[in-house]
Amino acid sequence: MSEYQVAQQKSPVFYDRYFRKDELQHQTHYCPGCGHGVAHKLIGEALAELGLQDRAIIVSPVGCSVFAYYYFDTGNVQAAHGRAPAVATALRRSNPESIVVSYQGDGDLAAIGTAEIIHAANRGENITVIFINNSIYGMTGGQMAPTTLIGQTSTTSPWGRRANNEGFPIHMAELLSALEAPVYIERVSLGDNKNILKARKAVRKALELQKQGAGFSMVEILSPCPTILKMDPVVARKFVNETLTKQFPLGVFRDRKPEITVVNPPQRSVAEVLGIKKETATAEEKAARKAFTHDVTMKIAGFGGQGVLLMGQLIAEMGMREHMEVSWLPSYGPEMRSGSAHCHVTLSHERIGSPLITKPQVLVAMNEISLRKFAPQMAQGGLILYNRDKVPEDFTLEGARVVCVPASEIADQIGSAKVANVVMLGALLEETECLPVETAWGVIKSFVKNEKLLAFNKEALEAGRKYVDEKVLVGACCQPDGCGY
Amino acid sequence: MRQLCKGNVAIVKAAITAGCRSYYGYPITPASEIAEYAALLIPQVGGTFLQAESEVAAINMVYGASSAGQRVMTGSSGPGLSLMQEGISYLAGAELPAVVVDVVRGGPGLGNIAPEQSDYFAVVKGGGHGNYRNIVLAPASVQDMYELTILAFELADKYRNPAVILTDGFVGQMMEPLEIEEREVKQPEKPWAVKGTAETRKNLITSIQLSADQLELHVRHLEAKYKECEKNEARYETYMADDAEILLVGYGIVSRVLRSTVDIARQHGMKLGLFRPISLWPYPSKALADTAKKCSKVMVVELSTGQMLEDVKLALNGTKPVDFYSRVGGNVPSAEEVHAEIFARMEALV
Numbered sequence: 001m002s003e004y005q006v007a008q009q010k011s012p013v014f015y016d017r018y019f020r021k022d023e024l025q026h027q028t029h030y031c032p033g034c035g036h037g038v039a040h041k042l043i044g045e046a047l048a049e050l051g052l053q054d055r056a057i058i059v060s061p062v063g064c065s066v067f068a069y070y071y072f073d074t075g076n077v078q079a080a081h082g083r084a085p086a087v088a089t090a091l092r093r094s095n096p097e098s099i100v101v102s103y104q105g106d107g108d109l110a111a112i113g114t115a116e117i118i119h120a121a122n123r124g125e126n127i128t129v130i131f132i133n134n135s136i137y138g139m140t141g142g143q144m145a146p147t148t149l150i151g152q153t154s155t156t157s158p159w160g161r162r163a164n165n166e167g168f169p170i171h172m173a174e175l176l177s178a179l180e181a182p183v184y185i186e187r188v189s190l191g192d193n194k195n196i197l198k199a200r201k202a203v204r205k206a207l208e209l210q211k212q213g214a215g216f217s218m219v220e221i222l223s224p225c226p227t228i229l230k231m232d233p234v235v236a237r238k239f240v241n242e243t244l245t246k247q248f249p250l251g252v253f254r255d256r257k258p259e260i261t262v263v264n265p266p267q268r269s270v271a272e273v274l275g276i277k278k279e280t281a282t283a284e285e286k287a288a289r290k291a292f293t294h295d296v297t298m299k300i301a302g303f304g305g306q307g308v309l310l311m312g313q314l315i316a317e318m319g320m321r322e323h324m325e326v327s328w329l330p331s332y333g334p335e336m337r338s339g340s341a342h343c344h345v346t347l348s349h350e351r352i353g354s355p356l357i358t359k360p361q362v363l364v365a366m367n368e369i370s371l372r373k374f375a376p377q378m379a380q381g382g383l384i385l386y387n388r389d390k391v392p393e394d395f396t397l398e399g400a401r402v403v404c405v406p407a408s409e410i411a412d413q414i415g416s417a418k419v420a421n422v423v424m425l426g427a428l429l430e431e432t433e434c435l436p437v438e439t440a441w442g443v444i445k446s447f448v449k450n451e452k453l454l455a456f457n458k459e460a461l462e463a464g465r466k467y468v469d470e471k472v473l474v475g476a477c478c479q480p481d482g483c484g485y
Numbered sequence: 486m487r488q489l490c491k492g493n494v495a496i497v498k499a500a501i502t503a504g505c506r507s508y509y510g511y512p513i514t515p516a517s518e519i520a521e522y523a524a525l526l527i528p529q530v531g532g533t534f535l536q537a538e539s540e541v542a543a544i545n546m547v548y549g550a551s552s553a554g555q556r557v558m559t560g561s562s563g564p565g566l567s568l569m570q571e572g573i574s575y576l577a578g579a580e581l582p583a584v585v586v587d588v589v590r591g592g593p594g595l596g597n598i599a600p601e602q603s604d605y606f607a608v609v610k611g612g613g614h615g616n617y618r619n620i621v622l623a624p625a626s627v628q629d630m631y632e633l634t635i636l637a638f639e640l641a642d643k644y645r646n647p648a649v650i651l652t653d654g655f656v657g658q659m660m661e662p663l664e665i666e667e668r669e670v671k672q673p674e675k676p677w678a679v680k681g682t683a684e685t686r687k688n689l690i691t692s693i694q695l696s697a698d699q700l701e702l703h704v705r706h707l708e709a710k711y712k713e714c715e716k717n718e719a720r721y722e723t724y725m726a727d728d729a730e731i732l733l734v735g736y737g738i739v740s741r742v743l744r745s746t747v748d749i750a751r752q753h754g755m756k757l758g759l760f761r762p763i764s765l766w767p768y769p770s771k772a773l774a775d776t777a778k779k780c781s782k783v784m785v786v787e788l789s790t791g792q793m794l795e796d797v798k799l800a801l802n803g804t805k806p807v808d809f810y811s812r813v814g815g816n817v818p819s820a821e822e823v824h825a826e827i828f829a830r831m832e833a834l835v
């Protein structure tokens with residue numbers, strides 16, 4: 001080697017030896033005349049010049065450059081086909097000081113990974129994408145790429161790409177330039193030395209912008225693939241410069257910084273965020289409260305908007321504050337959108353088995369549909385609270401009591417239809433005595449912040465209790481008027 | 486202290502407790518609250534929440550964050566989980582820890598959003614490609630959602646492998662008291678991570694092993710790791726199993742139903758017991774075989790047409806008759822229903 005004068009050193013960003021294959025430690029796996037090697041060199045040089053080697057992470061794609069990590073002496077992550085921008089997104093966000101390069105082919109970026117590139121660009125991820133457009137799938141042996149030219153043959157476009165069958169070549173630089181967030185997008189070519197020097201500048205600029213934290217940058221590199229295109233390297237370069245550039249014009253498509261208003265979320269301690277407060281009750285105090293509560297299973301049902309889910313939650317919260325075991329299980333999803341909702345609530349002094357209640361001891365029916373639907377499920381000796389002053393004429397039921405409480409009407413008189421559920425809660429507590437009413441008030445106070453609404457709630461809770469006390473006769477059973485013997 | 490908490494929310498609180506500061510996800514019922522609460526809470530403790538453009542992107546973001554050394558989580562349900570399978574295979578292949586939550590809904594296809602247990606094969610047997618395993622934990626209560634999520638982070642890091650919380654719409658939507666305290670959760674050093682620093686420059690995250698010998702070596706390494714995990718991490722609980730004539734087996738929400746079935750049956754003088762696998766992989770096969778020794782029959786109840794059933798049969802290896810009862814489509818049997826079914830089947834024998 002001593003007779004040679006080394007004019008230009010290998011970039012220190014490359015390893016001295018490539019351990020991919022024992023017998024080929026001084027050469028890459030790329031074919032003679034392939035553009036990947038040149039593109040690697042441009043990245044390596046730029047990282048070295050900008051002093052970014054330690055901070056750099058190269059995300060290698062699936063494609064011919066899947067082994068990029070054998071060459072770059074940087075942090076390396078290999079990604080699934082098309083997903084490099086998603087992987088790069090999280091790498092960069094996890095370590096904001098890192099410099100992340102998403103290196104991708106045209107199948108990787110413009111076909112299978114279209115969603116990932118568009119959204120990474122649209123979010124303005126602080127990453128640099130090096131996009132190698134060689135108009136063909138290299139690694140898998142020459143299938144059509146989304147960038148393949150009209151009329152260009154490939155193993156999967158045997159008659160040449162036909163616009164009527166495969167559509168037109170896709171222009172990623174132009175497409176991404178239609179987005180707000182990207183700061184720099186340029187298309188360059190590796191077709192001759194002059195263009196390679198331009199490409200060199202573009203790669204450097206993109207990385208420099210990332211170093212400044214400017215945002216998303218992409219350099220689309222038109223690149224020769226002599227082996228697959230069955231051209232000798234010189235012809236392949238010419239193809240890039242003379243044919244590919246006609247379809248994919250070179251130039252800068254985006255070079256500007258968007259206006260971004262930064263909004264930062266408030267910062268709180270872990271305990272605050274998790275809602276952890278100090279426990280005050282002792283074991284004796286907890287045990288003593290047992291006398292004021294008893295086990296019950298309930299179903300609460302009605303129209304969406306009548307607050308049946310919330311009523312269930314209030315009861316579950318009360319049970320919990322009284323140191324019971326509780327469970328609350330809602331109906332959820334489209335079922336709710338159709339207008340009806342229900343929930344299952346269990347209060348128990350023991351560990352709760354199934355939270356699903358099929359034989360409720362208490363049913364709160366806020367409308368007639370719920371009454372008819374769930375009343376037949378009642379446990380023997382159960383209690384139904386019905387939101388009317390009487391049950392429907394044709395309604396009969398054995399084995400359960402119905403107490404009619406016109407909660408909606410009472411709520412209207414109070415001045416807010418919203419508190420019908422709390423009227424019912426008052427009635428339920430008075431009738432079942434499963435939980436102390438002061439606990440209900442405590443829970444309501446912590447749920448309702450609006451002063452006026454809180455006053456309505458207080459009135460509602462009292463009204464429900466009073467109604468049961470004064471208007472409902474002891475031992476009422478199921479008669480059309482709701483309170484006969 | 487206790488706070489009334491939804492299952493899905495408990496998962497997010499557990500993640501924060503476990504030091505997870507990265508969440509990448511995509512909305513889907515009945516798992517959306519996980520994304521919604523992660524969006525609300527994780528940024529407030531200085532973390533990253535990002536709604537990805539798809540589950541495909543989300544799981545690859547998880548791959549990126551895990552590569553960078555973060556404790557990271559995503560959550561989804563059936564259709565989304567199917568899309569994540571490639572990424573989960575890559576995580577296992579590259580030996581990256583991550584926690585994935587599957588709040589199972591009805592399938593196949595769009596199915597519906599009601600609870601099922603029909604993702605068992607996809608999650609426990611590994612719906613992605615290649616020789617890998619997920620560590621799979623199945624919570625049955627809100628407290629479980631919290632504890633098992635923390636455990637999932639620990640096991641994922643310990644074995645450098647994805648861990649899945651396999652739960653369903655009921656446990657996800659349910660509210661129960663959550664016992665929660667501030668706790669110190671240790672995170673291991675991750676000297677293998679790629680952080681964009683001088684110390685981690687030498688590191689590489691990849692799942693490609695080009696030569697047959699290299700890949701065999703790697704697969705054998707994973708296999709040995711999975712054997713170790715099988716030895717250490719099988720978890721289960723039993724209820725009244727000691728003197729049971731019929732041993733019920735069910736996980737997740739079904740185990741709750743079966744617990745009530747045991748109570749009802751015992752009131753009627755029928756000796757039922759319950760075996761509840763907590764880890765679905767590794768499956769507590771040995772414990773199940775031991776527990777079943779004294780009973781005359783085992784009955785599996787599942788919200789699928791018989792997925793975990795296969796693991797029960799493998800564990801018992803023909804030593805006991807295995808009966809099966811299932812509901813699907815979003816129907817969850819009541820304790821009374823299961824009891825009546827068992828009773829009817831016994832009648833049929835007489």
Ligand SMILES: Cc1ncc(C[n+]2csc(CCOP(=O)(O)OP(=O)(O)O)c2C)c(N)n1
Nearest residue numbers: 062063064081105106107108136137138139
């Ligand atoms: C999900 C998935 N689908 C398909 C493949 C097979 N595959 C490997 S590389 C490749 C094409 C890559 O082409 P391109 O991105 O243009 O890169 P090049 O090889 O030309 O550099 C394909 C289809 C894969 N690895 N994964």
